[in-house]
Structures are given as structure tokens and as C-alpha cells.
Amino acid sequence: MKDKWDLRFKNLALFISHWSKDPSTQVGCIAVKDRRVIATGYNGFPVGISDDKRDYEDREIKLKKTIHAEKNMIYNACRHGQSLEGSTVYISGLPTCEECWKGLVQVGVTRVVMPEVETAKEEWIEGCKKAVEYMEEAGVEVYQYNPWQFGWELLKTELPEESRKIKLDGK
Ligand SMILES: [Zn+2]
Numbered sequence: 001m002k003d004k005w006d007l008r009f010k011n012l013a014l015f016i017s018h019w020s021k022d023p024s025t026q027v028g029c030i031a032v033k034d035r036r037v038i039a040t041g042y043n044g045f046p047v048g049i050s051d052d053k054r055d056y057e058d059r060e061i062k063l064k065k066t067i068h069a070e071k072n073m074i075y076n077a078c079r080h081g082q083s084l085e086g087s088t089v090y091i092s093g094l095p096t097c098e099e100c101w102k103g104l105v106q107v108g109v110t111r112v113v114m115p116e117v118e119t120a121k122e123e124w125i126e127g128c129k130k131a132v133e134y135m136e137e138a139g140v141e142v143y144q145y146n147p148w149q150f151g152w153e154l155l156k157t158e159l160p161e162e163s164r165k166i167k168l169d170g171k
Helices: 004-017 053-057 059-065 069-079 100-106 122-137 152-156
Strands: 028-033 036-042 088-092 111-115 141-145
Touching (some): 004 088, 028 069, 053 059, 069 088, 069 100, 122 141
Antiparallel strands (some): 028 036
């Protein structure tokens, strides 16, 4: 992590990953430019496609219908006419896979901050390593962080004591 902004945006990607309805794998992705979030995405089914809980439990159906967080972020940017040229992408949950890196390169992302490739499922690690190699070959700066090293606690310590007290009862 270069600075507190890296940490903040990494944590924002983590927050967004929890919007995924997939009970086993939750990945969040955001693109940032000039310290502004310009696109977000998380793993899930396409808009308008039934996302019944049972479809997430059937691995075969789930894999057929799921869009990875990085691609969803790109599609969301596209839908809103937002260029990703020169952006930094923050990913939480899993490192970029052997498919998604191509999209990130093609839309002009210049920096990727993602979990260490070793945190992927064993059968995915080789593909993720290749993804890093190819992204670097294409001139993308890749920063891999240890997801257990940077947690919510670090974010919370930046906030004043008073703002940490969340009032839910309206009093
Ligand atoms: Zn992917």
C-alpha cells in the first residue's frame, strides 16, 4: 500500500464485495481516478437474470451465470459512458483471474491493487500468476497485498471516537 488512500479504496472494495449474493465467494472491485471512485462491481449474475438463492448453490449454474467483479466493474463503467483510461483498480476477495486481466488491460487500467495470488483457490493460483505476468508485460503496475494484514481496524482508527458510535434507535 502506498498511502492511506490505497487502504481506504481497498477497504471500499471489501465493503462492496459484501453486496454479492454468492454465499461462498465475494469479490469487490472499484476503479479510481484522481481519488474519485468512477466505477464499481462485484461478482453476480447479469441484470434481469434470476438470482435465486438455489442458483448460487448449484455450482454448474452459478459458474455459467456469474460475471466476475472486474468485468462487472468494466460493464458498469461502459453503461454509464465512463472511461477507465489511466485508472487504478482495487480488488478485494480474490486476485484477478486468467480471464479478467485482459479486460483490465484493454480498457486502459494502469494500476491494480489486489490480494496476493497465493490467496486464490489452489487450482486458480497458476492462472492468477500468469495474469500478473501478462499485466506487467502490458505495462500495468500490480500491487499484491496480504488481505489479513490490512483490516477494518486500520480504517476505524482514522475516525474520531464520536463518529464510531452508530445510533440505530434514533435517540
Ligand atoms: Zn475473473
